[in-house]
Each structure stands twice: as structure tokens, then as C-alpha cells.
Amino acid sequence: MNKKATIYTYSIIYTASEDFKDQTPYVIAIVEDKDSRVLSRIEGYEENKEIHIGMEVELFKTDESGNPIYKFIN
Amino acid sequence: MLRSVSVIGIGETRMGKLTSKSIRMLIKEAGNKAIEDAGIEKERIQALYMGNYNASYWSIQSHIGALASETLEIGHIPTIRTEGACATGSLAFRQGLNAIAAGIYDVVLIGGVEKMTHKPIETITTGLASAADFEYEVNLGSTFPSLFAMIANRYFYEYGDVRKEMAMAAVQNHDNALLNSNAQMHKKITIDQVFNGFPVAHPLTVYDCSLVTDGAAFVVLAATEVAEKIAKKRVVEVIGTGHAGDSLTLAGKKSITTLEATVKAANEAYKMAGITAKDIGFAEVHDCFTITQIINTEDLGFFEKGRGAKALAEGKTALDGQIPINTSGGLKAKGHPIGATGLSQINEVVTQIRGEAGARQIKNANIGLNHNLGGTAATCVVNVFKGR
Numbered sequence A: 001m002n003k004k005a006t007i008y009t010y011s012i013i014y015t016a017s018e019d020f021k022d023q024t025p026y027v028i029a030i031v032e033d034k035d036s037r038v039l040s041r042i043e044g045y046e047e048n049k050e051i052h053i054g055m056e057v058e059l060f061k062t063d064e065s066g067n068p069i070y071k072f073i074n
Numbered sequence B: 001m002l003r004s005v006s007v008i009g010i011g012e013t014r015m016g017k018l019t020s021k022s023i024r025m026l027i028k029e030a031g032n033k034a035i036e037d038a039g040i041e042k043e044r045i046q047a048l049y050m051g052n053y054n055a056s057y058w059s060i061q062s063h064i065g066a067l068a069s070e071t072l073e074i075g076h077i078p079t080i081r082t083e084g085a086c087a088t089g090s091l092a093f094r095q096g097l098n099a100i101a102a103g104i105y106d107v108v109l110i111g112g113v114e115k116m117t118h119k120p121i122e123t124i125t126t127g128l129a130s131a132a133d134f135e136y137e138v139n140l141g142s143t144f145p146s147l148f149a150m151i152a153n154r155y156f157y158e159y160g161d162v163r164k165e166m167a168m169a170a171v172q173n174h175d176n177a178l179l180n181s182n183a184q185m186h187k188k189i190t191i192d193q194v195f196n197g198f199p200v201a202h203p204l205t206v207y208d209c210s211l212v213t214d215g216a217a218f219v220v221l222a223a224t225e226v227a228e229k230i231a232k233k234r235v236v237e238v239i240g241t242g243h244a245g246d247s248l249t250l251a252g253k254k255s256i257t258t259l260e261a262t263v264k265a266a267n268e269a270y271k272m273a274g275i276t277a278k279d280i281g282f283a284e285v286h287d288c289f290t291i292t293q294i295i296n297t298e299d300l301g302f303f304e305k306g307r308g309a310k311a312l313a314e315g316k317t318a319l320d321g322q323i324p325i326n327t328s329g330g331l332k333a334k335g336h337p338i339g340a341t342g343l344s345q346i347n348e349v350v351t352q353i354r355g356e357a358g359a360r361q362i363k364n365a366n367i368g369l370n371h372n373l374g375g376t377a378a379t380c381v382v383n384v385f386k387g388r
Helices: B023-036 B064-071 B086-099 B121-129 B144-159 B165-177 B192-196 B224-230 B260-273 B290-297 B307-315 B340-355
Strands: A004-013 A026-033 A036-041 A056-062 A068-072 B006-010 B050-052 B079-082 B107-115 B216-225 B236-245 B282-286 B367-374 B380-388
Touching: A004 A036, A004 B144, A026 A068, A026 B144, A036 A056, B006 B023, B006 B086, B006 B340, B023 B064, B023 B107, B023 B216, B050 B064, B050 B086, B050 B340, B064 B079, B064 B107, B079 B086, B086 B107, B086 B216, B086 B236, B086 B340, B086 B367, B086 B380, B107 B340, B121 B144, B144 B290, B165 B192, B165 B290, B192 B216, B192 B224, B216 B224, B216 B340, B224 B282, B236 B260, B236 B340, B260 B290, B260 B380, B282 B340, B290 B307, B290 B367, B340 B367, B340 B380
Parallel strands: A036 A068, B050 B079, B050 B107, B282 B367
Antiparallel strands: A004 A026, A004 A056, A026 A036, A056 A068, B006 B216, B006 B236, B107 B216, B236 B380, B367 B380
16 A cells, blocks of 8 residues: 655644544645545654655555545655 | 615623633623614514524533523524534624515624633634534544644745744734723734744644634624614614635635635625725734634735735734724634624624724724634635725
């Protein structure tokens, strides 16, 4: 599973909702694959990691709702 | 509009962390203020439209329409509660406006209320996040600030870095709020403070975010022909109104740096009023986050796309500027009691047009608008007001 997409935009979350408060900081992004855009969480963020729009990320898994979760490519 | 409609009464509570005040008390205070301001007998009110976003979750209290009519002792009139995320208050306003314009009623009361500060921040965050798409956005871990943070990062990419101007928007709104006794924040802040605030969702710090607020705001609307006979103060006519929508999800939008719902709602309102953006003298715009204020002033047609930040830095949106923005202090410093916000914006526009804004009174306040966004710009309402 090495399907790639690019980051259209992103944010690093420090204040989360009840379900995610133990995981901060983590990255949320809209990723672009050809013409389609979806919201995704990008796994593998570490403090001070450089992130930019246009950066390639790799499909990691799909969650219970069918949402794609991507990860940073090291 | 089929029939001209005007505002004849306004009233709001002070905004803030109002620990000792219940939803009922907030409604009573703001509702009675608006009715007294209009100078009418309660028997004249034919319907009540109540905006409330999420008391169902934060206070386990739904059916706010009936709660409000009982609290205000206005009898057996029809009531309804509207909900459209942060645009909730303006949606209630539009329902009342439409009913009078259609000739169904002559006088209606419209209110908005929210009680938020009694809950822990995670519960507030979850309640707010439900205005986004829970299945496709919130379940992945996104929060409301993070969705607008993504809008900001994309805006930087497309139009250049406006981080500093975003901070200036917060500073300006805090300055305006210092002159507003109803505002939640009475504290001058600096650009450095904004930069160094707690990083809620990069690039937004806590100072880029609107406030968590308890408060209520009400408006009395009347058919203009009736208003001119009964109003005690300057009649303020609603000369244009627009309401547009967009995808609930942020990823589903064609552009996230031009918010199409704002463009469409504004164009509808301007067309109805027979004006262009140039005729607007001042505006209360939906600054849920500092980036949104900049984008709004472009999408409403006040400044060219990509130039909103520069205009702000040049002082064009200050109290003495070419088009003062958020003279009340905005959502950032006056406060953001979700369901009441749109009506609180209307309270400010009417206050300015009447010339009752005191230390923050702007010159030549004759035509002003309120712009109210819901969700990540999935719902937008724009109303244009003119003094008669």
C-alpha cells in the first residue's frame, strides 16, 4: 500500500476534542490525489518536522468510517 | 422584498463568562431590553424566532423557542428555534424578516442565546466541532480552529504570508472592544502576544481565535409602514438580505481561500438593495478566526482578492478608516456566543446607524452590513441596513 498524494493544506493541532486530546500534537491535512481532495490525518509527526504544501505523503490505512489516514514519507 | 421591513428595537447582554446567569436569565435580560427599546407592548409581538446552536449538548436543553416565550411572558405566539452553526442568529433573523416581508406578520421578536463557558474546553471543542462534518472531518481528529488554520495556510500559499496582518486584526478588534461596555475583552493586546500565544492549531494561536462566550442578543422587527408609526428611535430599514450555502466539508469546496457562500449571499443582498460593495459604509464581519476577517473583507467586495491584509495594515478597516470593520470588537473581542452572534452583530450595526455608539461611534454611519458564517463557510447570511 504505497498510494501517494500531495498536501493541499495542513494544520498541526495542539488543542483537540475529547477523543483526540491524548494525541496532540498531530497533523491534519487536505490531501490531493489527481483532482480529488479529502481530509486526512497524517501519521508520524514529530515536533519541529518541516511540512509544506505540495509535499508527498503516503496512504497508511483506512479508518472505520472509510476515511484515509496518510503518513509522512521519511 | 415584497414588503419593506425595519428594525425598531435592539437589546443584548454583556458578553462574557457569565457564571451566575442561566440561559433563561440571559434571554430575559436581552429580550426585555429589545422590547423596551422598541417601546411596544408585548401584545404586539406576533411570533418569536430563536437562534440557539447547541444548548441541546452543552446544557441538555432543547426547545428554546418555548423556553424564551415563557420567560419573556409573551403568551401563545408561535415560536421556533433555528440552527445553522455560527450563522444560527442571522438565520433566525431571516425567518422573521421573510415572514414580515411576506405579509404574514407585522411585528416579530428575534433572539439568539448561547451558554458555553460552564463546560470544560474539550467539551466546548467537541460541541463546536459538530458544526463540521462529524463522519469525514471530526472523526479524523480535526477541530474547528484546525479547519480555519488549513484555510490560513492555503491562503499564505496562494496570496503570500499574512501572519502579521492576522495578528493586527486581533489587535484592532481588541482596541475596538475597549470602547464597548458589552464586550467580553477589555484588554489591549500586542502583535507579539498574538504570535506567542498558545498554539491552538498551527498557524493559529489562541489570540487568533474568537472567544468562548455566554450571552444573548435580541431584535424587534416590524413592517416599515408600521415601524414608522410606532418606533421610538430612528427606524433602521433592512434594505437587502442574502443567504447562501456551500459544502459542509472543507475538502469539498472548490476554493478554500474564496468562500463562495459569502460571495453569493453578498451579491444577493447588494442586488436587492440596489447597491454595490462600495456603498457599504461599515460592517460587522464574521471573524471566527483572524484569517477569516481578512478573507471576508475580500469576499464581501470591500477589497480585491489578496489585498485584504494590506488594507487592514494600512488602517482602512480601523474606526477612522475608509470602511470600519467590527467596530464592536467582533467575535474576537466582543465575543462569540454562537447562537446570539449574528443578532449581536445586528445590534452593533443598528447602534452605529442610530448614532448611539458613544466612544466608538463612526462618522456617517448610514449604510452598514452584518456578515455571519456557519461552519467552514457552509452557511452564510448577509444583511444590509440603512437608516431612514
